[in-house]
Amino acid sequence: DAKTTQPNSMESNEEEPVHLPCNHSTISGTDYIHWYRQLPSQGPEYVIHGLTSNVNNRMASLAIAEDRKSSTLILHRATLRDAAVYYCILRDWYGNKLVFGAGTILRVKS
C-alpha cells in the first residue's frame, strides 16, 4: 500500500479554517485519496475522497495537487467537535481495504 505522510499534530482556533496537509509522493494512477477521522473512543468516519480534481462536501473540501503527490483537507470553520485524528489514506481503485497511517491529531481551541 502506498504510504502517506502527515504532521503528527496541528492546532486551530475555533471558527477558523484548518488546512491539514498530506504527502503521498508514491501515489499511483489508480489510487484514490481518502480522508477519515476518528473522534476519541469511536470508530473512524469517512470525511471525503478524490482522485484528481478538488472535491467539496458538507464536511470539508479536498484540494489535490496537480501532480497528485500531495493533498490538503480543508475544514472551513473548525468547531470543538472537529477535534479528532485525521487520516489521509491511499486506496486503490480495485481495492477495498483501508490501511491507516499515523494520522494528524487536530486540537481545536475555544
Next chain:
Amino acid sequence: GAVVSQHPSWVICKSGTSVKIECRSLDFQATTMFWYRQFPKQSLMLMATSNEGSKATYEQGVEKDKFLINHASLTLSTLTVTSAHPEDSSFYICSASAGTETGELFFGEGSRLTVL
C-alpha cells in the same frame, strides 16, 4: 448513512478465556467486512478481511488461530479472541462497505477488550 454496530462495546475477561465480538451491518448487506485493532495512542492496524461464506484473509503477522473470524451471513461477522492474554487488551473495530457511490467504509463504534 449506513450503520455498523458492534457488540459488546466493552468486555473484561480473565486470562485464558475466549471472547467473541460481533459486527453487524444494520441496514445493508456486506459481503466483506474488515477487522482492526487499535492500541492506546496508536493508529488502527488492519487484522483481517472477513469474506461472507469463505475463509478470512489475515494480514501478515496476525495469528489466524488466535483471532478466529466467521462471516456466516451478509450482515454479521464475528471475531473470537481465543485464550486471551493481557497483551490482547485493545480496541477492536470492524468496518464494512455499503456499496455507496463514495466507496466509503462504515465503521462500528468499537469494542474495548480488557484481559485481566
